[in-house]
Each structure stands twice: as structure tokens, then as C-alpha cells.
Amino acid sequence: MDSNRRGMRHRVAAQLTAARGLPWRTCVAAAAAMGGSAAAWAALLPLPARSTDPLAQSWVPGPVAHTILSAMAVVLALIIVVMMVYAARHGLLTLNRLLGHQRHPYLDIDQADWPLVTVFIAAHNEEKVIAGCLQALLNTNYPLERLKVVPVNDRSTDSTREIIDDWVSRFPGRIVPFHRTKGKPGKAAALKDALQHAQGDIVIIFDADYVPGRGLLKQLVAPFFDPEVGAVMGRVVPVNTGVNLLTRMLDLERSGGYQVDQQARMNLRLVPQYGGTVGGVRCSAVAAVGGWHDDTLAEDTDITYRLLLNGWKTVYTNRSECYEEVPQDWPVRIKQIKRWAKGHNQVMVRYGLRFAFSPYLSWPERLDGLLLLFVFALPPLLLVGWLLAIGLYFFNAGDMLTGLISVFALMAYGTLGNFAAFFEIAVAVLLDGKRRRLRLLPLSLLGFIISLFAISSSVWGQLMDKLLRRDMVWDKTVRYRQPSVEQ
């Protein structure tokens, strides 16, 4: 008898939930208070005497299932809150870039007693591009007697070594090669070894496919006159924008990431990120925070966070621009973003907690730094959110609010992306004065969805690496440029 009554109550509650979107617990309580009479409820409310919803009739969650559903709903709500926080962050950064005071404190330094600087060119099988980078560095207006150019030839198997040696013989004393034939693979490990050959306290790093302009070195070195600055980052600009749809979309993404995101964080005194190239570090600062780590896939993020944790600052200089190649093939792009994700998450695990409580950082810096650290954990989180939304939809069929949650989640992702939001990209492209390429903006959704699955897969792989104690492997990004004529 009792079980029949309880079943009746649950059916009434299910009808109420389906028809009115009221919380399950409320409906059960109301049904119990009214004696659980379906007929009475049907009289009171304009409900059909028999629900047409098959799920409501066929399955009523018991207490355990109800607890699980509630937990799912809570997790989904939290995920949506996180997404909204990121959306707000993107909005804030974009509005600051549009309307706020723009900080370029060291850009005006054009005359000074320039310090001795070592420029490293990270090169692994870079025969197509290394000559162009060397040529550009020899044309710089930085005082020659204060400049040491060190191509870091990391176990190249193509003709990179011969090309470097040829340039060394043509410009003796100006280029000092570092040929690395053994040791741990990867850019971080190569740079760690190369640091022993640095002269002076400032090291500027370029990838071999970069073509620095005449005044770029001075602009990147100038912030180091501030003794608080541990690392400096310039802006990278895709040079192969027009090759295909992917390069055009990456051009949009880069614009958002640098023109708006990095500059706004500089403006707001948050956490401008050192990006590992078109930038530099203060050697004494790096030594003071534990030296260069070669056990990471994102040595740039690693060094950024260790510097900040120990009271140093990072600086972004938006007008210090340099061309780079972006991936032209989706598999290359996916590999690249997977590497970034793994490296970034590695840093998050290592320093996230310490960062939250560092006494050297202001609250806005801590918050921004943590949000930045968490950015590559968002895609799997979003996937989980989608799965939860779908699950809740099917277990609460007819509940319109629950049904729309997945739409909300999709909109949230469309709004914020994993790195550069649509709004952010649009503003960045407008600031760059390239209005027409904005027409491609809706296609960024495609890129974001691909990134979503790539990053999620990367995170899964990272978890497996951890469980199975596998070493993470550095994947070099493919170069596309044809060998330059200087060779």
C-alpha cells in the first residue's frame, strides 16, 4: 500500500517537473502534502490526466538516482559559472584595450648605455629559415660590440649546421655557433645548455623562422633597465597569413591573443606571459628562481610563473612585432596545440597552488594568473559540461530549462573560446586596421571545436602519461618557407 502511494507521489511529481520545470524535491514534497492524488493535481493544474511524456511515465528516479542527478546539475552549474567567468574576463580585457590607458612604459627608450646581450636562435632542422633570421639580426641597430648572436643548432640532421658555419665564416666574431649533438631533445633542453654560453645578463630568444626588424632588439632590451623585470615578450605576427583558411584563422586568433589579451594584461598590471620567442629573460633572475627547466613542454610558461612567484615582473611590448610562420596543415596545428596544452597543464599542476598564495602578487595578478593557467583545462571541462547537459536532458525530458543548458554551454564556448574570444578577436582585428578579414570570424567556431577535441585528447594523454610514467615528447612544428636566397 505504502509503495503504491509512494509511486503515485513520484508520478505526480514527475508530471509537475515536466510540465512546470519545478525542482524535483519541491514537487515530491508538494505531492506528499496533497496526498499524492493525481486526480486532485489534474484538477488543480491544467495538466493532462495522463502525461504524454514516456520518460516521465516509464522512469522515476529513486533517491540514489536523484542524488546523482542533483550532483550532475551542480557540477554543470559550476562549469557554466567558470565559463561565464572566462567570458567576463575576455570582455573586461577587450574593453580595457578599447577604452583604457595603454601602457608602453619602455618603448620610448631609444638611447641608453645598452647592456651586453646574447641572442639565441633556437634551431632544429631549420635549413629553410635560419639564414633569414641571421641576416635580420646582423642588420639590427643594436650596438655591435654589445651583441652576441648564438644560433643554437639542436641536433639538426639537415644542412642547418653547414649554413650556420658558412655565416660564421662570413661574419667572424659576430656569430658564435652552439652546435648541440647530444643531450635531451627539445627546445627547453637546448636552451638550458646554451645558457652556459650566454654573455651578459640579458638573453633574447628567437625561433629560427622569425625575422626581427631593425629596431626590435633595442625595444626588447629596453624593459630590462627596470630592475624588477625578469622577462619581456614582443608580439608575433603570422607571415604566411594568406596561404589557406587555417593560416587566416590562426592570424585572427593571434591578433586577439596579442593585440588585445596580452596588451590588456599589461595595461591592467596583470600577468603578461613570456612566450618563449620574440622575447627575453634576465639570466640572473632565471638563476635566482631555479634556473632553466628542461623537463617541461612549455618552458616559456614555466619560467613566467616561476619569475612571478618570486617577485619578478613580466612585460609585454605590443609594438615590438616580429613575423613568424603559423601551421598550414591541421595535423601540424593539432600537434602544436596539444604540446601547448600539455606544457601549460604541467605548469598548472606544479605552480597553481603556490601562485594562489604568493605574497609577491596582488589579488588581480593571482586571479588572472590562475585563469591563464587554467585555460587549457577548459576544453575537457566543457566537454564534461556538454555530457552532463545531455545526460540531464534525457533524465529530465520535458524540462525546458535543462534542455537549454546545452545551448547555453555552446553559446558560452562560442563566446569565450579557449584562448581568444570572438569579441576579443573582432576588436583586435579592427585595431590592426584589417576590417575585411573579420568576415571569417564565424569560422573560428570550427577552429575552436577542433581545438576543443585536440586539447581534451591531449589532457587525456597527459593523464595516461602520468599513470603509465611515460615521458612527454617534444614535437617540432613544421616549417614551410622556402630556403632564402642568402644561403
Next chain:
Amino acid sequence: MNTTLFYLAFLLLSVALAVIAFGPTWREWRHPTDTAALQVLPQYTTDIEHFSDRFRALVQAHQTQLPSPLPSPPTTDFDFAPVALESMNWAAMRRPLVCLGSIKHQDAIVCSAPVFIHGDFEAQPNSRFVGLLAQGRIWLGTGCEVGQWAHADASLHLQRGCSGLRRLSSATCVELEADCCFERIQAPSISFGGDATVEPERESHALVDASFERLEGAVRQSDHVTLIRGNCKLPRMHRYHGSLVVTGRLLIGAGTEILGDVKARDGIVMGAGARVQGALCSEKQIQILDHAHVTGPLVSESGILLGAGVQVGTPQALTTVSAETIMAEAGARAHGTVWARRLGIVWTAGAVAPTASFH
């Protein structure tokens, strides 16, 4: 039924909105109109003499009848000043003007075209120019105005109340008298308001060697850098080795010497006769009192106040002074570049109350 219709309408609306957005996208994808990489100028520098150098190259190309090294304007777009300058209508000039000798005009000149002078140039009070390039010296009378740039291969002198709104440069020295306004100046020697009073005798042996690490709240950041959280006050007549970072305000006592770079986020006051053998940076105002020396660079994100007799940089080691606003008291001197993003002004003690409106 109604619910079904609602969902159907919602779906159709969503699809329609999506298609509308993807229409231009499809066209731009299939028929690209904007694929060029963003322009990054390989020769870009912050060189202040860019405009004068460009103008000089054009004039030289024109005079030697050689092809112009620059694409525009065409080398034929020049006027030549007549021998009898008194009859010349300067205001009517629309094309760059070339003067083949020194000029000392009796009346004020208003010229809206750049002027190239093969020699010295002397302008009467209240003259106005867009651009001036002289192979000799430039001397501008009271109240003159330079709209874009002026460069002299010899000295460049601005009398009282002149206004150099954009770029002033010289291969030797730039001298600005009181009440002159400026933005960017570059020269091996830049003097504000004439010579300063004689610097008091400095007793270097009286300095007491001290260490930043003994200061309250000091944290050693690296072998060279010490961090102090909060405000910091350095006593007078001490000597410190190494660089200092202060998260609050910093007061450097009179006569104290620091052999390193200094940063204080919330502002710096540098006492009279103090010396910093390195850079001095702040996010807020920097006030440098009389006869203090900074090797440089000197950078503030707010304002800089240079007292009488202050020297920034040396003739052997040029440097940069940069801030939103710069107020230089008569007698201050800089070597290298002085760059006031909003406004710089030369003032004389007693003429204005500088700190009242200076943030």
C-alpha cells in the same frame, strides 16, 4: 502543438541567424579579399630624426638629380627661395622650400611647408613652421612654434615661450629657454632654461657604505637586486651597491649614491645632490631635486620633475628621459632623448607652482 511550433520557430531562427553570419564568411573564404600579413616594418625604429633624415634625402636626391631613394613625394616638388627674401610670401608656400644660404629674416614668418636651409637660420619672434632642417644652427625667437619637426646639424635654440610640438633634434645641442613647451627632443646635449647655479662641492669621502639588505623588509631577489615591500627611505650621504626595487614609495636621501638600477612603483623623490649610476624607473611621479645626477634611463609612467642643476646622462653615455609629462626647471640638463608623451615644459623657480598641478 504550441510547444512544437515554438521549438520549430526557434530552430528556424537559429539556422537563419547562423546562415546570415556565414554568408560573408563563405564569400571571403572562396574569394579572399584580405589575406596580406599585417605589416611589420623591417626598418622601423624610434629614431627621432626620421623625418629630417627623410627630407634631407629628398633634397639631396633633387639637388644631385639622382633618382629619389624614397618613393614619394616626387623630387620635382620643391620651391627655391629667391635671393630677396623680403619680397617672398612664406605663407603661400605649398611645396617644400629650399634656401641656398643662411637666413635671417626681419619679420615673423609663417610657413606651412617644410624648409631646408643650407646654412644658419634665425627666425623672428612668433614665427611658425611645419618642418625645419638646417645644415647650420637654428635660432627661434620668442613665441615661435614648430608644428612637426626641426633639426639642426649645429645647435638648435628656442627662446622664451617657444613651442616645439613634435620633434626637435640637433647633432650638437638643443637649448630651450624658460616657458618653452616640447614633446620629443634628441641631442647630445639638451639644456633647459640656461645654466644652473653652481653645484655645491661634493664630499665623496663623506659617503657611508651601506647595503640594501640591511633595510627593513628587504628581500634578496638575486645577486644584484634587492626587493623592499612597502615604502623605503634611504638615509642621506650613503653609498649603496646593487639594484633596488621598492613596491611603495622611495625617498633617496640628499647626497646618497646608488651604483645600480632603481625602481619604485609608487613614486620616487631623489634628494638634492643624490646620484643613481643606473636607471631610475617608476609607475608614478619621479621628482629629482637640485643637482642630482641620474645616469639613466629615467622612466616614469606619470610625470618627471627635474630640478635646477639636475643632470641625466652624460655626453659620453647618452640616455633617455621618458614620461607622460616632464617639467624641467631652468638649469636642468639631459643628454640623449627627452620624450614627454603629453607635454614637457621648462619653468623657472618662482614663476609657477610646479607641484600644484603636477600629478
